[in-house]
Every structure is written in structure tokens, then in C-alpha cells.
Amino acid sequence: MSDRYTSFANTTAGRAMVKRLGLPEPVRLRRYRAGDPDIEGTVLVGGAGRLAEPVRKLLREGGASTEGEGPYTGLVFDATGIADSTGLRALYDFFHPVARSLRPCGRVVVLGTPPEECGNPREATAQRALEGFVRSVAKEFGRGTTAQLVYVAPGAEDAVESTLRFLLSPKSAYVSGQVVRVGAADVTAPANWTRPLEGKVALVTGAARGIGEAIARVLARDGAHVVCLDVPAAGQPLSAVANDIKGSALQLDLTSTDAPQRLVEYFSERNGRVDIVVHNAGITRDKTLARMSEDKWDVLMDINLSSQERVNDALLAADLLPSGGRIVAVSSMSGIAGNRGQTNYAASKAGVIGLVQFNAPVLASKGVTINAVAPGFIETQMTAAMPMVVREGGRRMNSMSQGGQPVDVAETIAWFASPGSAGLTGNVVRVCGQSLLGA
């Protein structure tokens, strides 16, 4: 979808005008092209903790340099050595001199210890403080820079590579100001980081268009065989997507009583399993609560939330999700912050967050992870149809001053889906360019 303002603001004349008028300055975000390396250039690694050395090693093996002069593609700071609030000064010491040495669309990653796993309250306090620092850096550095905080559990030092690769690459162009938790896990690194999903079977619901289509395409690019599901009414665009990515099309209404059973039969017969389940299908039925009909509540809640529960439970009961399985659900910023006219939608999407958080420990015993993405303003047909003022407000009110693309959501899901991401479960990551709107 087009964003003519961002295009204009990146012409020579546009840049000058935008500066003179004090308008938002959206930069053209660098995005990943198939075959590119995840990491390149120089990523400066600082800090003194249990992660700096292993991270330097994996970055070098991934093809990046970890020292030398700027401009840098990334700045990674290991804050796990910070034991109390006075030690936070190390953040200043590392970032202050290099704050202006990042390339456009640069990357900042701070690595910490999950506060809840710290030995004492003073250490936990300092580790929790990192979040305020990182979110401020993400708002301040500008020019397409992203900044994230990754809490790495003690013992999870080997589980961090897929996350660093994602967060340092152009794949995370529209992910910023996020907090990610990596736990200890037996990680099987992909044989080939450019085709990490080789040999995997994936299901994507709502795959006929928009974000779902982008998810299907990115998972296929990464090597998965993708079963594209959508309602029968979307049969034509669905087939087109499935054919184009050499996947399969499956027409199914998820609200029908026999849908879970039909999915079980489908995967039992065709593949014997499904490795990756992406719950993307969802609808909006906006109305203020006073004007909302019963039906708008019921049908939305069923598609956006209850059907996900039914499908997960059926696939698990039929033993179709093997160890190493991945469930990724699509939540929404509305589910985090609420929204006028969306009591139904926000409840369903907050429920998705609960689904992910409280199924994570249950699924861990089966070797299955479950995570969620929460898109902000993403350029789709849906947002293109918004009134101009609402659309422009949503587009510009984030640290990138622009909307995201469906591919940004898809890349985030592919990161969760990777065999390398066994240490990630129960996470909710916003794909919102660090939207100012929040809870």
C-alpha cells in the first residue's frame, strides 16, 4: 500500500520542505531482500557480563565485524553485569560517545537478565531500569533506528542467536522499543539461516490477502510448505497465493462446528503433522458498546479468540504438533491499549495475549512454543479505507513516522517460527514502529 507522504519526504525537494515546516521526517526503512545476510557491517559490542563474549563470537561467525570505527550497523550492550542502580552508569559510558555513530536504520540491542531471575532486589531494580533507557533511545535516535531490550535467562546464552539475527537485520525494520525474553532451551540451529524453515509444514489462517498473505509468502521464502487457509468466499485469491508460493489452499470457515475436526483430518492425511500454526484470521466489528448488536460481539469473539482455542486444543489432542512445534497468534495494539468502539475487538485481542502467556508453560512440556505479535498501524486495504485524518494520525504517531508493511508482521512471525527460537515462548512483540499509543 502506498504512503505518498513518505515517498515525497524522501525526495530532495521533499526533504527540504519537511525540514523547513517541522513536519514528521519518515525515512525510507531498509527491508530484507531474499538472500541478503541477516547481519553485516560493524556491530559494536560493549558491556561486561556473561553475554558479551558469546555474542561477539556469534556475530563474527554470522559475518559481521564487532570492533572498529563507525558508522556502525548496530550497537549491542551486555548489561547483565550491572548489579545495582549505580552500575547503570555503564549504559551512559557505552552509548554516549557512539550515539551519533549509527548508520541510518541502525540497530540498538541491550541484553539484560530477567529481573524476576535476579539474585536480589537491587539487581532486579537495575535490570528493570534498562527498559526505560531502551524505550527512550528508541524514541530519540531517529532515522529509522530501532532499539530493543532482550532479557536472557541465566543458562540461555546459547539460545539467543535467532533473536539477535532478527533484531540486527532489516527484517525487524518496524519493530522498536520492545522487550523480549529468551529462556534456556535446547536449540537446534537451522542448517541454513537463509532457509530456516526447510522441511516444515505451516498453517496460516486468513491467508488470502493482507497480513495473512504476507505471512504465507515469508514462511514459504524461508522454506516452509504453507497451507493457506481462508473462508470459501475468498477461494480465488486464496488459490492464487497458494499456487504462487507452491503451497496448498484450504477453504474452511473457522466458526463452523466441525472446523477443528476437519483440520485434524486434513493434516493427519496429508502431512501427518503441522509444525507451525499461525492464527492470523480475525475481523473487526466496530461500534460503541451502547450501539453494538449481540451478533457483533459473538461472531467477533468466536473468530478472533475462541476458534484459536478450539484449533489449538484439537491439534494438540490429535498429537499433530510435534516437539519443536510453533504457535504464533496475531494480537493487536488495541488488545494492549484498548480502543474506542472496539470493546469486542480489544477484549478478543487481549484474550489472545492471555492465551499465549498462559498456554506457554503448558506447551513447554511438549517442546512447543507459543508467542504473539501485536501489529500497530500496518498499511493494508483496511487502513487505506480509513478517513484521512485517522489514517494519517495512526501512520505518523510512532517513532518511524510511518505505517508498517504486512511483511514487517510476517518477518516477526517467521522469527518466532524458526527452529532457532526454541528459547522464545510467551512473548508478545508489537510490530508498531514504537507507536506512541499504549496502555
Added chain:
Amino acid sequence: MSDRYTSFANTTAGRAMVKRLGLPEPVRLRRYRAGDPDIEGTVLVGGAGRLAEPVRKLLREGGASTEGEGPYTGLVFDATGIADSTGLRALYDFFHPVARSLRPCGRVVVLGTPPEECGNPREATAQRALEGFVRSVAKEFGRGTTAQLVYVAPGAEDAVESTLRFLLSPKSAYVSGQVVRVGAADVTAPANWTRPLEGKVALVTGAARGIGEAIARVLARDGAHVVCLDVPAAGQPLSAVANDIKGSALQLDLTSTDAPQRLVEYFSERNGRVDIVVHNAGITRDKTLARMSEDKWDVLMDINLSSQERVNDALLAADLLPSGGRIVAVSSMSGIAGNRGQTNYAASKAGVIGLVQFNAPVLASKGVTINAVAPGFIETQMTAAMPMVVREGGRRMNSMSQGGQPVDVAETIAWFASPGSAGLTGNVVRVCGQSLLGA
């Protein structure tokens, strides 16, 4: 501090003009006056769970009616009986018919079970979904209505009164869209709910002006003897506040090495204890990280975060905080969402959140609670000095379309300080009129 737009928008001519131009419509918020009852009028209670009946009883004993025709002063829904996502329909059934029957500055409270204490993932998912619903109601109902979600742990049914009184009263005028957790605790209800702090000794740091002054005044109104602390340079306004509320003035620089020891000596000699500690003292030293001097980092972190740690530890080590003690820290929305030019401030205020969350379990064994408030845009001398555009942006970008008053922060702190609030610990409550800005 004045907000001339809100005053104007509440005149007859102003109301008409604001409507015609589609401008924000801030209503004049009802605030508490000393001696008023916390709860009055009719508070409709619905839902079927373990809380509806006890809540009806306590509301009636508190002087409210719990059934009858609207307009209502409050709507309370007990959602603890909702066992899965299909059961969420009960929210719609209760709120849809009465969504327009609230008085201006009405109150909505939804009561749930903490998802982490639910018996199974489906129940946890449904309980987590409540948050999206409540935040949407808070954005949608308008006219000064607030809406909150209170998670009441099983067994904490008797610990909820102070929280309901606060959230249903005009004391919470600028608190909306918040999630509060009440745990099981031995609660001693105050003998007199209009003077709940009778006989208590309180310390308020940074009490010479602004929010700190308001805190001192409200705690004194509620019956506490307040020790007002500020730096020697603020000696004169400090004495004026202390005299006015019949408290004590204590000039002390919290960054001095002997400050914790001097506090210990002060309370040992004068009172033998301190029941309520309010960490309000804090500074800003805004600069982008690239331009920030070392000193701006160090002095800010010391005052805003490290000094709180030192004071708590010294008072606890000297056994001056008795069982029933209360610590309340002032965080900030910047600590939650980050802010451009505030890497230092946001880190310190995020650290305060960590301090509260990770000291709560440690202090619980001593019968002491610790909570935080996170103010949004509050009208003070500091905000009055902001450039107009920044000020108006901050003021209007919340569900109340206006800034809060220092007293709104103070009332929230007084709620945490109450003997009735033994079940509240580790909470972070924003006083921000449900600011749109978030994380």
C-alpha cells in the same frame, strides 16, 4: 495551575463552540472535598462470581444503593465467574443496556481473578481479555468516566474495600484504564474511613511544593502526622507547608552520604517509627544521550532511584518501619513508555517500578507493602513552563482531554497508604487520565 481551555469549554458559549469545531471536550472533573462520603448514589452491581454479594454488602454499608434505576454513579461487574472466552458475553449483557446510564464522572469497575491464579489456560485467557474490554470502555464512555480492572486473588474478597472506595469515589478523578491487583491479607479496616491515617507517622520527600506538597496535605487531611522533607534551599516553602498541616519540616539533602543515617536518627528520636514513606523527591535533567553530560546522569540517578534504595534499606535495618508499614514511590509515565531526551529520567523511573515489584515479596514477610504511582501530565509549575504546543499536546492526549492536578497523585498515594490497603503490594498505578501515550 490553570487550564483556561477546560474552564472555557465548560461555559455555555464554550461548550457550543467546542462541539461545533470538533475540539476536545474536557469536562470539569468532580474531585473529593474533605468530609464527603467516598461513595454515594446508586452503584449497580452485576455479574455472577464470588465477589458480587460481598461487594453489594460493603457498598450498602458504605452508604450507597446497589440497585434501582439510573443514572448510576457507578457500574461494578463481577467477572470472576467467567470461565472461558465464550463467557465473556456476560460483559456485553451487563454493560450494553446501561452504557448510557452513568452520571457524568461515573465509575466503572470490573472485578476479575488474576489470570496467573486461574485453574486452567482457558479461564486465564478470558480473565486476561477483561483488560482489553476495560481499557476500551475507559476510552469510549467519556464525560469524565473512569474504568478500571481489579484482579482480586481467591481469598482476598475481604481485602477489596479500600480499593473499591477509592475507585468509586471522586478521589480517583484522574485515574483511568488501570489494572490493580488485590491479594489476600489481614486487613484492619480503618476505624473512621474519613480519617484512615489517624495516629500514623508519614515521611514525604520533596514536600516543599508541587506534587509533594499535595501529598503532604492529603495525608494530613487523612489524619497522619507528616514529616515534610526537602533540600535546605527549599527551607522556607517547606516550613510553610509543614506549619499549615501541623506537621514537621526536615531539611535534608538525600544525596548526602549521611542522609539515611540522619533519617534513622530523626525517626528513632522523635517517633520511634515511621509508618508511611513516600518517595516523591525527583528531578529531571533532559538532554539527548549524545549531548548529556556525565553529571546529568549521575545526580539524577542518585536522587530519583539510588537514594530511595538507601533510605528504604536504612529504615528497615533500623526496624523503624513496623508491620502495617507502607512505602509508596513516585514513578512516571516516562518510566513506562520512555521519552526523547530522558534516557536518564526514564531509566530511573523504570527502576522505581522494579524497586517496587521486586521488593514487594521481600517486604511482605514484614507486613510492609510497597507500591508506585506513575503520574502522566499533571498541572504544576514544571508543566506550566513548557512550550505551549508540548503542553497542550500532553494535556489533551488522554481520555479526560485535560491535565491532572497534584491532588490526584496525592489521593492515589493516600489510598495505598491506608490501613485498609494491606492487600495491595507491587502495584504500579498510572495517574494520567488514561494517557494515550504508553509502551
